[in-house]
Amino acid sequence: MEFFDFYRKDRWPHQFCPGCGLGTVMNSLYKAFSDLNMDLKNTVFVSGIGCTGRVPGYINGDSVHTTHGRPIAFATGIKLARPDLNVVVISGDGDLFAIGGNHIIHAARRNVDIKVIAVNNATYGLTGGQLAPTTPHNMITTTSPYGNKEHPFALSELVAAAGANYVARWTTAHPNQLVNSIKTALTTPGFTFVEVISQCPVNFGRRNKMGDPVYHLRWIKDHSIPLSKVTFDMKSPFDFMDIDFKGIYTIGEFVKRDRAPYGKTIETENNILRPPKE
């Protein structure tokens, strides 16, 4: 598959700001798809509202651009109605974890067979860079001019604890590993989750002395360490995410499990739900 078989050439160049990490995520998604030789015809891309939510609009396949915070709910419905389709959710941290937080926790708990790519740019990019639940401690945003006095969510740890089958966190500074993780996520049955720490130079970086995308990418690279190098006293999510204290994002593959997906635990016959035959 060529790049412009996957993305719509008539929509290029895309609308994202110069240096935005979403382009890197789009490249990685294409690479994973073309390496796996997956068929766009059997795949539905679902997104919510936000800059990240715009990504499926550029894909040359079927996509659903849903209401803010609800892509997981729509995706669960699509998967249960049409189990033959691959359902991929691409959305932002604000969309999936702020307004849609409960959906993702329970989808992971049920282990619905959907693949989620969450782009974590630590802010609400589309609406002008407000404070998000993922903004690191003491970082400045439009709605926290004296620095963020809250502590951020640890998204991957949360989803892993909720029971997903595969969870990984990478950054836009590690695109090769990201491609491999997306490939694993697309081929693992059950709820799979890939978090990408991404740069938003325009709405987050600019207020934190990282307006140049190069500085923002360097910052991300300097503040991420592989799971294997994490020392024992830094094993709680609080320590992982607080850029102010220990100052790191841990990156790597968090869990690989083999629980039965939700669609497999129930079966429909003549529109009546039944437990599966052994």
Next chain:
Amino acid sequence: MYPTINTDYCKGCNLCVEVCPKTVFTVGKNLSQRGYFNPVVDYREKCTNFRLQKGQKILCEICWLTCPEHAIEFI
């Protein structure tokens, strides 16, 4: 094969300059038609893929993967 920059797509973010381990790119000084300072491919012979023929498997494509605009193409 070596990378080239499509000036119709490039938005001059200079991420390719940052990520290339062989410093093939340098920061540009001339404004493009679209109003961006596009980087220039100054040292194409330093690129890991320089000796490859078209159709061979690319060895390093970190600039291609990172470029948010899909402006980099190997020719």
